[in-house]
Amino acid sequence: MPFSAGTPVHPLLTAPPPHPAQTPIPDAACMHGMDERDSQRDNEPVLVYARWAGRFEARTTRAGSAESRTHIYSAAIPPERPLRPGMRVRILATTPAWYTVPSEDPDTYDTYDAHVVGTVTGVVGWKGRKVILEIGNECKLNTISTARLHLPFVPNVTVDLDALCIPPGQREAQETDINAVAVVRAQPGDTRCGARTCWMPWRALVGDGFLWEPMEEDIGERPGIKPGRKTGRNIHVGHSRWLGGHPGIRFRERIVSMRISTESTHMFSGPSSSVPDESCYNRSSRVAAAQTCTTKPARTATPVRICH
Secondary structure, three states, X not given: OOOOOOOOOOHHHHOOOOOHHHOOOOOHHHHHHHHHHHHHHHHOOEEEEEEEEEEEEOOOOOOOOXXXXXXXXXXXXXXXXXXXXXXXXXXXXXXXXHHOOOOOOOOEEEEEEEEEEEEEEEEXXXXXXXXXXXXXXXXXXXXXXXXXXXXXXXXXXXXXXXHHHOOOOOOOOOHHHOOOOOEEEOOOOOOOXXXXXXXXXXXXXXXXXXXXXXXXXXXXXXXXXOOOOOOOOOOOHHHHHHHOOOOOOOHHHHHHHHHHHHHHHHHOOOOOOOOOOHHHOOOOOOOOOOOOEEEEOOOOOOOEEEEO
16 A cells, blocks of 8 residues: 555655664673673573472481482473573472361462482483482472482473483373462462571571570569479488488398398397308309408497408
């Protein structure tokens, strides 16, 4: 359709194309800022929603050690970006919301921080239509060193793998393997573990009052009880009286001395005697006949016999 005299014409339709030498060159500072944003985006962990599926221990390491334990997570929700080896990921573990509120929708999930943040080290296996990725955990709060993530194999959607990593004839995931209608809710106050190293945010969890420790003068006593250490009743005071109440004498020796002094009342009446008595022998070893019993006059009329 020919243009009339009063019809406005767009400048790009009439202006000649610029000369290549006159093409504006992007500013170096602008390009540097774009590179920094891209690098920050690459270094920022990719968020993955997965459920905890179990753990296993390697047979090549000492059982029970942190290096031998590996946690397993399974994800049906596609990640923010396709995962590939060398990419840093962060796992947020999911739980169905109807666990706590039965009236919630079955496709609604709550999350908690699993403290699993690290780099995808590679593909360690395949299970049906799922690919198994291994993640080296950087968080020191979680004692495990590695985690495995089971993902539905959907090229350029869940994973971005090289053709050499894919075995021949590997089946892709079906539509039923992916949960595209899930609603994930983050917990209020989620601190988002960034790993490298991590620590528990105590002040965010329990407040500054957790750091206060009671002093000695703040610790009260029960009403009606005098403060200080309470002494117990000595029920063996009658046994220790025969040997002068020495605190180092064992309870068995006190009983033996009690028997000796009692039998000596009926067997001996003289001020001194050197006749050995069977009660002086060690009960656990009858061969201790070398022990001799001597008597020495006591302050009372009844002599007290002491075993050496």
